[in-house]
Amino acid sequence: MRAMISRSASTPLEARTLPSRALAGDEMRVRVRAIGVNPVDWKMREGGPLRFMQRLLGPRGPFVVGVDFAGEVVEVGPVAGPFATGTRVVGGTDFSRGQHGSYADEVIVRPDQCAALPAAVTYESAACLPVxxxxxxxxxxxxxxxxxxxxxxxxxxxxxxxxxxxxxxxxxxxxxxxxxxxxxxxxxxxxxxxxxxxxxxxxxxxxxxxxxxxxxxxxxxxxxxxxxxxxxxxxxxxxxxxxxxxxxxxxxxxxxxxxxxVLGRPTRARLEPLVRALAEGALDPRIEAVFPLADAEAAHIRSRGGKVVGKLLLVPEGASTDLPLDARGPHGP
Ligand SMILES: NC(=O)c1ccc[n+]([C@@H]2O[C@H](COP(=O)([O-])OP(=O)(O)OC[C@H]3O[C@@H](n4cnc5c(N)ncnc54)[C@H](OP(=O)(O)O)[C@@H]3O)[C@@H](O)[C@H]2O)c1
Known part of the structure; x- marks a missing residue:
C-alpha cells in the first residue's frame, strides 16, 4: 500500500510503499477514496501525549499519519462482520488497536469503527465526519x-x-x-x-x-x-x-x-446518526480544499495556519473525485 509517513516533526511527510498484511478476525480492508485532515494529524507529528500513546500502542514500523477515511470494503477477514465486500463506509483508524493511520490508499479496521454510506452520500462529504x-x-x-x-x-x-x-x-x-x-x-x-x-x-x-x-x-x-x-x-x-x-x-x-x-473517537454508533444527517441534508460539510494524498504536507501547512473554514481533504492517487484538486485557494464542495 502507498502511505504518507512521518519520520520527525522537522521533516516533511514522505510517500512510502508499505507491505499489505493478511486480515485477522473480523478485520476489513478498505480501499480509501477520501481522507479528512484534522489538526491532530499534524499535532501528533510534533509529539505530545497522543504521539506517546501511539508509539506505545500503535503498530511497529513507520508512523502513518491520519484518522478519518471514507472508502469501499475490498476484503473481509475470516470472521464475517456486518459489511460485505463492496460496501461503502466511513470510519476512523485507531492506533490503540495497533492500526496504521488513514493517510494511505488502504486501511485495515474493524466494523465497529465504520458506518455504511447510502448511495447519495459522497466519499468526500463522509470523510469530513469522523473526528x-x-x-x-x-x-x-x-x-x-x-x-x-x-x-x-x-x-x-x-x-x-x-x-x-x-x-x-x-x-x-x-x-x-x-x-x-x-x-x-x-x-x-x-x-x-x-x-x-x-x-x-x-x-x-x-x-x-x-x-x-x-x-x-x-x-x-x-x-x-x-x-x-x-x-x-x-x-x-x-x-x-x-x-x-x-x-x-x-x-x-x-x-x-x-x-x-472530549475525545473524538469515531465509532459506528456515533457515525450512523451523522451519516443520516448528511443523507437528509441536515449536515453540509464545507470543504475548503482537496489535495492529492502525495501533497499532504501542503494540507498540513494550511491547517497549521489556523484559518481553515470547514475541512481539508486528501484523495489517494487514482481515487476519482468530483471536486477540483486544488492546493491553492478555498472553494466550496
Ligand atoms: N479533543 C478532541 O478529540 C478534538 C477533536 C477535534 C479537534 N480537536 C482540537 O480542536 C481544535 C479545533 O479543531 P478544528 O478541526 O475545528 O480546527 P480548524 O478547523 O483548524 O479551525 C480553524 C478555525 O478556527 C477559527 N478560529 C481561530 N481563532 C479563533 C478565535 N480566536 N475565535 C474563534 N474562532 C477562531 C478560525 O475561524 P475565524 O477565522 O472565523 O476565526 C478557523 O476557521 C484543534 O486544536 C484540534 O486539535 C480536538
Missing part, C-alpha cells in the same frame, strides 16, 4: 443531551468541529451562537446561528447578552478564551466542553462538574 463531527456529537448529545430550545455557544464556529456543531445543534432543536471572524459571519448566519465577530471586541462579553448557555463548546483553548468568563456564561447545570485542553485546565477538569473534555 470533527463526532467530537461535536459527543459534546452535544452524549455529554450535554441537548434538548429542544437549549442554547449552545460555539467558540471557533468556522472550524471543522465548529461548523458541524452549529448544524447538529439545529438538528437537535437547539439554538446556536457561533464566535468567528468577520469573513465567516455570513456563513455562520446561513447555518441558522447567531454570529459573534471576535474581531469586534471581547467575544465572551458580547455573548453575555445572548446567554445563558446550556453548553459552551470551546474549540480554541483557554489561553484565548479563559475558563472563568466561559463558566459565567452558563445556565444552571450548563457545561463548558473543552475540545482543546491545556495543562492549566486540569484542576478544573478534575474538580468542577461544569467543565468536561
Amino acid at each position: 470533527a463531527a463526532v467530537t461535536a456529537w459527543i459534546a452535544l448529545h452524549e455529554h450535554r443531551q441537548l434538548a429542544p430550545g437549549m442554547k449552545v455557544l460555539v467558540l471557533g464556529a468556522a472550524g471543522g468541529v465548529g461548523l458541524a456543531a452549529l448544524q447538529l445543534t439545529r438538528r437537535l432543536g437547539g439554538r446556536a451562537v457561533g464566535v468567528c471572524s468577520t469573513r465567516n459571519v455570513a456563513l455562520v448566519e446561513q447555518l441558522g446561528a447567531t454570529a459573534i465577530d471576535h474581531t469586534r471586541g471581547d467575544a465572551l462579553e458580547q455573548a453575555r447578552a445572548l446567554g445563558p448557555f446550556d453548553l459552551v463548546l470551546h474549540t480554541i483553548g483557554t489561553g484565548v478564551y479563559p475558563l472563568a468568563p466561559c463558566r459565567r456564561l452558563l445556565a444552571p447545570s450548563g457545561l463548558v466542553e473543552l475540545v482543546v485542553v491545556q495543562p492549566s485546565d486540569v484542576p478544573s477538569l478534575l474538580f468542577r462538574r461544569s467543565v468536561r473534555t
